[in-house]
Amino acid sequence: xxxxxxxxxxxxxxxxxxxxxxxxxxxxxxxxxxxxxxKQRLAAPSDVIDLAGVSGLSGISVSGGVTIGAMTTxxxxxxxxxxxxxxxxxADLAEGIGDPQVRNxxxxxxxxxxxDPAADYPAAxxxxxxxxxxxxxxxxxxxxxxxxxxxxxxxxxxxxxxSFPSAEKAAYMKFPNPASRYALVGVFVAKTAAGVxxxxxxxxxxxxxRASSLEQALSSNFSASALDGITVSADDLMSDIHASxxxxxxxxxxxxxxxxxxxx
Amino acid sequence: xxxxxxxxxxxxxxxxxxxxxLLVQFLxxxxxxxxxxxGCDTSQCGACVVxxxxxSAKSCTMLALQVDGAAITTIEGLANGETLHPMQEAFRxxxxxxxxxxxxxxxxxxxxxxxxxxxxxxxxxxEWLEGNIxxxxxxxxxxxxxxEAAGNMGG
Numbered sequence: 001x002x003x004x005x006x007x008x009x010x011x012x013x014x015x016x017x018x019x020x021x022x023x024x025x026x027x028x029x030x031x032x033x034x035x036x037x038x039k040q041r042l043a044a045p046s047d048v049i050d051l052a053g054v055s056g057l058s059g060i061s062v063s064g065g066v067t068i069g070a071m072t073t074x075x076x077x078x079x080x081x082x083x084x085x086x087x088x089x090x091a092d093l094a095e096g097i098g099d100p101q102v103r104n105x106x107x108x109x110x111x112x113x114x115x116d117p118a119a120d121y122p123a124a125x126x127x128x129x130x131x132x133x134x135x136x137x138x139x140x141x142x143x144x145x146x147x148x149x150x151x152x153x154x155x156x157x158x159x160x161x162x163s164f165p166s167a168e169k170a171a172y173m174k175f176p177n178p179a180s181r182y183a184l185v186g187v188f189v190a191k192t193a194a195g196v197x198x199x200x201x202x203x204x205x206x207x208x209x210r211a212s213s214l215e216q217a218l219s220s221n222f223s224a225s226a227l228d229g230i231t232v233s234a235d236d237l238m239s240d241i242h243a244s245x246x247x248x249x250x251x252x253x254x255x256x257x258x259x260x261x262x263x264x
Numbered sequence: 265x266x267x268x269x270x271x272x273x274x275x276x277x278x279x280x281x282x283x284x285x286l287l288v289q290f291l292x293x294x295x296x297x298x299x300x301x302x303g304c305d306t307s308q309c310g311a312c313v314v315x316x317x318x319x320s321a322k323s324c325t326m327l328a329l330q331v332d333g334a335a336i337t338t339i340e341g342l343a344n345g346e347t348l349h350p351m352q353e354a355f356r357x358x359x360x361x362x363x364x365x366x367x368x369x370x371x372x373x374x375x376x377x378x379x380x381x382x383x384x385x386x387x388x389x390x391e392w393l394e395g396n397i398x399x400x401x402x403x404x405x406x407x408x409x410x411x412e413a414a415g416n417m418g419g
């Protein structure tokens with residue numbers, strides 16, 4: 001790891017000014033992705049600006065749906081009775097991220113801002129139609145995820161919370177890579193007031209995406225059998241040493257069926 | 265260089281570190297607390313697990329500066345003089361280790377589990393150990409150790 005200036009921001013505004021003042025600054029939330037990235041020298045920022053000391057960025061509140069502060073850990077989400085009572089699928093998703101020690105440190109804001117193509121939270125955001133709140137605006141999940149590790153965030157923009165509308169039915173099913181535990185394919189299905197949405201992570205060439213063929217089939221009949229014979233094209237899916245695009249395409253329908261069954 | 269201060273095993277400590285110094289490097293190289301191990305150095309194996317303000321965390325994936333002001337507990341801070349912590353004692357009783365390399369992380373992780381879930385089932389224990397890799401034992405005796413310790417820790 002190359003050395004850098006470490007700064008602990010006292011407020012979101014502090015963090016934004018520190019970012020703007022730095023040659024090539026980066027924000028750190030839980031550090032569960034950033035630190036391994038720095039250790040591998042895949043990034044070498046001049047300044048690391050830690051948000052851990054900023055008050056008001058963590059916590060969970062319920063009003064209709066669930067609003068989760070950006071610095072809320074996965075462990076806090078998975079253990080939250082508020083989340084379990086409102087959108088249990090979200091608590092289940094958080095429980096399946098990494099391992100207990102990663103869940104004790106990793107945050108929802110960090111996961112969403114990083115937009116790893118195999119991360120779990122982007123699928124929940126897209127399927128539930130979440131709103132990502134930043135220090136300056138609100139961004140719909142549909143407009144937020146822009147490809148591999150790319151988001152709508154400006155260079156100096158910081159996520160403050162993520163709001164999820166409640167769902168009539170929802171579930172997330174992940175086929176984890178046996179080594180990394182990241183999603184080889186993860187499918188989040190949600191039936192909300194806005195209709196049925198199916199979001200897929202781990203598989204897309206450009207990151208998380210909505211599977212329209214599955215959404216159409218489920219819109220008229222929200223049951224696993226509605227997906228019999230429905231396929232997802234392998235075009236635009238990832239192919240790597242872990243799985244071919246065709247294998248991922250097959251898994252998407254399989255995991256979607258399991259998710260629909262789990263959603264009840 | 266920046267200065268970092270924290271409480272380690274109940275004692276206040278401080279030292280000069282580079283910003284990039286990992287917590288595990290500070291513990292091992294500066295404080296000479298070499299019970300905390302570095303196995304994979306990629307946050308997979310769990311040999312480096314310590315407690316940060318009571319929560320288990322991988323000290324190879326944290327900066328020393330991130331825990332400025334925090335209370336850290338390492339494997340060296342568990343025993344009371346000659347009396348082992350019930351989790352350590354249970355690992356000894358049940359042959360919960362062979363080479364011992366993963367053991368400090370296993371013990372620190374297991375204590376966090378029993379604190380949060382005193383009556384964890386065998387399945388829950390095995391799921392909890394997702395982030396702690398052992399290449400010797402096949403986990404069987406580790407799980408037995410944790411079950412025995414949970415009983416002795418009042419679970």
